[in-house]
Amino acid sequence: MNKDVPIIQINNLWKEYGENIVLERLKLDVKEGDFVSIVGASGCGKTTFLNMMLGTEKPSRGEILLDGEPLSCEPSVERGIVFQKYSVFPHLTALENVMIGQEFEAGGIGSTFLGRSFGDKKKQTEQAAKAMLEQVGLGHALQKYPHELSGGMRQRLSIAQSLIKKPRILLLDEPFGALDPGIRKDMHELIKSLWQEQKLTVFMITHDLSEGFYLGNRLWVFDHVRHDEQAPERYGAQVTFDIDLDKPSAADSISQQIIKKIA
Template sequence: MADQQPIIEINQVWKEYGSNIVLESLNLSVNQGDFISIVGASGCGKTTFLNMLLGTETPSRGEILLDGEPLSQEPGVERGIVFQKYSVFPHLTALDNVVLGLEVDTQGTSSRLLGRLFGQRKQDAIEQARKILDQVGLLSAQDKYPHELSGGMRQRLSIAQALIKKPRILLLDEPFGALDPGIRKDMHVLVKSLWKEQNLTVFMITHDLSEGFHLGSRLWVFDHARNDEQAPERFGAQVTFDIPTEQVEHSMPDLIQKKIA
């Protein structure tokens, strides 16, 4: 709807490290239920941007708003993240890994205890975890340890960890990069179904352009609109394309591929 309040607003955001400008002049808005695929050459600030959405990095200038209010400068339960490298605990079963998400905040750079669960609260958490494991196709593996799971199953477990807190925003940092092509297709089906069923707002970094077009409802291309070969740190990356994926012309993927190569 045209008058829909954006869930995320990015207003004149810059990210700088000393004299090195990583991102500059980002002005974007995202509605609830958008699936943003993010592509771009290595080193153009995609992960830095995702970390700002998570709350582990802060803008140097400008602001990011969530529901019209400044985004919390620390990870919050409304945001879940899945990394390319599995973030599961090897000494815990699949079920315990997911239950732990309700006891420990593992979304940032370090873990912090939210509160141990006992009695009925513990049983309720176990039931929630089983439902999530069922959603990602791991209920039959609930008692297995991560080393007993395949790569695709471990990534499903990471997604279950992220979903247990019922986030509104799911951040995916190259979540399928280490998976075989067949398993990636299965994961595509899973993520797309979870996105639609739960009306999630998703931001996904990928180096696979076809994956970005296939999964996302919008494709953002991070690139340097301005360059200085003598001082490449002078200018930061911007979102140079913001494309509704259903409107993509056949020639567009080739043009973008040249930009991110």
């Protein structure tokens, strides 16, 4: 990859549903290794944008480029996602939940059948899954089922399930919103360390502004620049602030403006 080319380029991106415009005129670049926290009032298209990054939604106009090429309109192993509601399989143990992510990737001839691995391939998959569970603090819970885990442990399992595929881009849709404050703090430290260790590029939606400032190195604020009270769907949201959080003085100077906008 050419390091001079941003990993993600968003060129004049629009998303419309019939006459309802959700997003308009997004023009942004993201460098590899950026952690972009996304905030904004409800209904500003944050999740719609994340779905376009994942590939489950297509742009109406414009484009998203990955390494200078159009982003695939189908989910891929390059992009992992963690939701607020745990996306784990209730009938599988923690170890099996993480293994299945790798097992459904293409394997060598004779190593998989209907997406499940066997022989040496299965041993390799199991070792990798155990290592990932250790990394997220679940090495002691390999044989436990999701209903036997706490909320924080289930979210750790979701993260391990996503990262086992070694994605370059991690998408987080309010991943800590359902956790109590103490567990959230632990999860913040975990995701921050994983971001740095695995050199991930991260996009995270959050309704907690302090969380966005703490975790990311960039903060995007989605808001409507243009308004029509008679037809609010006529105009879409844009990114009204793109803040470099590595420059605290710049962030501090406009944080109060942001709080007023999204309160």
